[in-house]
Amino acid sequence: xxxxxxxxxxxxxxxxxxxxxxxxxxxxxxxxxxxxxxxxxxxxxxxxxxxxxxxxxxxxxxxxxxxxxxxxxxxxxxxxxxxxxxxxxxxxxxxxxxxxxxxxxxxxxxxxxxxxxxxxxxxxxxxxxxxxxxxxxxxxxxxxxxxxxxxxxxxxxxxxxxxxxxxxxxxxxxxxxxxxxxxxxxxxxxxxxxxxxxxxxxxxxxxxxxxxxxxxxxxxxxxxxxxxxxxxxxxxxxxxxxxxxxxxxxxxxxxxxxxxxxxxxxxxxxxxxxxxxxxxxxxxxxxxxxxxxxxxxxxxxxxxxxxxxxxxxxxxxxxxxxxxxxxxxxxxxxxxxxxxxxxxxxxxxxxxxxxxxxxxxxxxxxxxxxxxxxxxxxxxxxxxxxxxxxxxxxxxxxxxxxxxxxxxxxxxxxxxxxxxxxxxxxxxxxxxxxxxxxxxxxxxxxxxxxxxxxxxxxxxxxxxxxxxxxxxxxxxxxxxxxxxxxxxxxxxxxx
Amino acid sequence: xxxxxxxxxxxxxxxxxxxxxxxxxxxxxxxxxxxxxxxxxxxxxxxxxxxxxxxxxxxxxxxxxxxxxxxxxxxxxxxxxxxxxxxxxxxxxxxxxxxxxxxxxxxxxxxxxxxxxxx
Numbered sequence: 001x002x003x004x005x006x007x008x009x010x011x012x013x014x015x016x017x018x019x020x021x022x023x024x025x026x027x028x029x030x031x032x033x034x035x036x037x038x039x040x041x042x043x044x045x046x047x048x049x050x051x052x053x054x055x056x057x058x059x060x061x062x063x064x065x066x067x068x069x070x071x072x073x074x075x076x077x078x079x080x081x082x083x084x085x086x087x088x089x090x091x092x093x094x095x096x097x098x099x100x101x102x103x104x105x106x107x108x109x110x111x112x113x114x115x116x117x118x119x120x121x122x123x124x125x126x127x128x129x130x131x132x133x134x135x136x137x138x139x140x141x142x143x144x145x146x147x148x149x150x151x152x153x154x155x156x157x158x159x160x161x162x163x164x165x166x167x168x169x170x171x172x173x174x175x176x177x178x179x180x181x182x183x184x185x186x187x188x189x190x191x192x193x194x195x196x197x198x199x200x201x202x203x204x205x206x207x208x209x210x211x212x213x214x215x216x217x218x219x220x221x222x223x224x225x226x227x228x229x230x231x232x233x234x235x236x237x238x239x240x241x242x243x244x245x246x247x248x249x250x251x252x253x254x255x256x257x258x259x260x261x262x263x264x265x266x267x268x269x270x271x272x273x274x275x276x277x278x279x280x281x282x283x284x285x286x287x288x289x290x291x292x293x294x295x296x297x298x299x300x301x302x303x304x305x306x307x308x309x310x311x312x313x314x315x316x317x318x319x320x321x322x323x324x325x326x327x328x329x330x331x332x333x334x335x336x337x338x339x340x341x342x343x344x345x346x347x348x349x350x351x352x353x354x355x356x357x358x359x360x361x362x363x364x365x366x367x368x369x370x371x372x373x374x375x376x377x378x379x380x381x382x383x384x385x386x387x388x389x390x391x392x393x394x395x396x397x398x399x400x401x402x403x404x405x406x407x408x409x410x411x412x413x414x415x416x417x418x419x420x421x422x423x424x425x426x427x428x429x430x431x432x433x434x435x436x437x438x439x440x441x442x443x444x445x446x447x448x449x450x451x452x453x454x455x456x457x458x459x460x461x462x463x464x465x466x467x468x469x470x471x472x473x474x475x476x477x478x479x480x481x482x483x484x485x486x487x488x489x490x491x492x493x494x495x
Numbered sequence: 496x497x498x499x500x501x502x503x504x505x506x507x508x509x510x511x512x513x514x515x516x517x518x519x520x521x522x523x524x525x526x527x528x529x530x531x532x533x534x535x536x537x538x539x540x541x542x543x544x545x546x547x548x549x550x551x552x553x554x555x556x557x558x559x560x561x562x563x564x565x566x567x568x569x570x571x572x573x574x575x576x577x578x579x580x581x582x583x584x585x586x587x588x589x590x591x592x593x594x595x596x597x598x599x600x601x602x603x604x605x606x607x608x609x610x611x612x613x614x
Contacts, residue, residue, distance in 0.1 A: 002586060019600055022600075022604060023600070023603075023604075026603075026604060026607040027607070
């Protein structure tokens with residue numbers, strides 16, 4: 001009767017740790033509350049250890065899955081949360097209110113994401129998604145005296161609610177035609193109906209449910225045409241939260257999408273359907289994201305559009321999974337999943353690193369305008385150099401991780417066959433991307449600064465930027481252990 | 496196909512004709528009344544409205560209402576639990592303790608952060 005809790009250890013631990021953070025803030029620490037960041041980092045580090053030692057399998061019936069895929073994504077969530085927490089210090093000490101809530105909510109949001117990556121059933125997936133997004137609504141509006149931040153929170157809340165409604169509608173249709181909320185069971189029921197040839201009558205409902213689920217989760221991924229909220233929310237939210245949103249929230253949405261698409265709809269007859277849907281979304285995201293990013297004058301908006309485009313590149317891996325599976329049943333989806341996972345890993349360090357530099361810059365100068373980055377190389381050579389590394393990695397320049405990730409993901413799409421046009425769009429839009437990334441580098445190195453005031457960066461933020469830059473170079477030069485890590489994610493849905 | 500849905504289409508046409516026809520009739524046949532400031536008031540021949548509907552009042556009322564719902568739901572959840580308590584045995588008891596414990600932390604948080612202080 002009592003379910004096996006051992007697989008839930010990381011989630012339960014982080015949940016209790018989040019409550020601990022709330023309580024520490026309430027009962028102790030009247031003055032020196034900066035210690036909360038270190039407490040949160042300690043909790044995240046312990047959770048990381050727990051994730052590594054947790055056993056694989058299923059628990060609570062089939063609603064919680066612990067496998068290689070969940071393992072990989074949980075590591076990504078924890079790492080990106082660590083970067084976000086480590087770069088929040090100055091924001092929190094300047095605003096001086098609700099510090100415990102800030103760190104506690106980030107941790108609770110991470111718990112939601114971890115449950116999301118492990119969801120084996122639609123209800124638990126939905127609850128985990130809500131746990132993730134509700135925390136993020138509050139965090140987006142955290143600078144409550146700023147009009148922009150309040151606008152960001154409200155916009156995110158309304159569009160998040162609409163997307164949840166669409167997702168639920170799709171789920172209820174799927175439940176209506178299959179009679180189950182469990183992914184594996186849905187898979188079996190559809191397969192059985194196909195074998196008996198009785199699916200024809202309700203075929204449209206299956207596809208409509210699938211479409212609505214993809215649309216609902218695409219809001220979380222912020223891919224075109226479901227991206228309208230992203231630039232405003234990214235600009236208005238506190239920058240550490242923006243950076244968290246652009247990586248962790250996207251990875252969580254992607255994990256949920258993969259769970260449903262492969263777990264429930266991983267059937268030959270459906271693969272081509274959702275493959276082409278995702279391919280269209282990915283190509284639109286790459287085109288619109290990259291072209292709109294060129295026009296931006298605010299670095300957070302530019303990175304927002306760039307992250308829309310990056311989500312498009314990540315989805316190329318998912319498209320490859322659909323084809324690969326239908327052609328080759330013996331080793332399904334391996335290349336697609338591992339290339340997608342590797343891309344997320346590289347994207348996490350580069351994108352969150354770029355945001356960390358933007359945080360350091362705006363904390364000191366109070367500006368997010370690209371124009372103000374003029375001559376940063378003279379004012380702070382380290383910040384300018386690391387920013388260049390991150391931007392070049394995002395653009396996909398050889399010695400850095402971004403190049404390998406793009407190569408890997410395009411290679412998987414080509415080997416899948418039939419999606420050469422998608423790869424071509426990806427390559428062409430990469431050229432546009434290089435233009436706007438390089439224009440920031442030009443601004444930092446070749447434009448004379450207005451003042452030559454030196455930037456002072458707190459040590460924790462410096463360390464974060466340094467580690468992100470180190471990883472961006474390291475994974476680019478010595479990718480083997482990280483490819484092995486990404487390949488762990490391929491042991492999906494087996495157990 | 497058409498026969499089955501014909502009544503619905505017919506009803507649709509009738510309702511469009513009735514609604515639109517009455518509107519057009521009153522437009523053509525009705526007397527044009529002169530403009531006056533009373534035309535725009537909510538009740539033309541009622542009591543004159545006092546003040547604005549968009550009155551500001553303390554957010555504390557909302558806060559209390561939200562907090563009430565949380566603990567209200569807690570009690571509501573306990574009724575079915577109490578009914579099947581003898582069958583759930585120790586496991587059910589521990590589950591309920593966990594549930595109450597989580598809400599208790601919430602209660603401590605509310606008290607400590609001063610959400611229940613009226614002034």
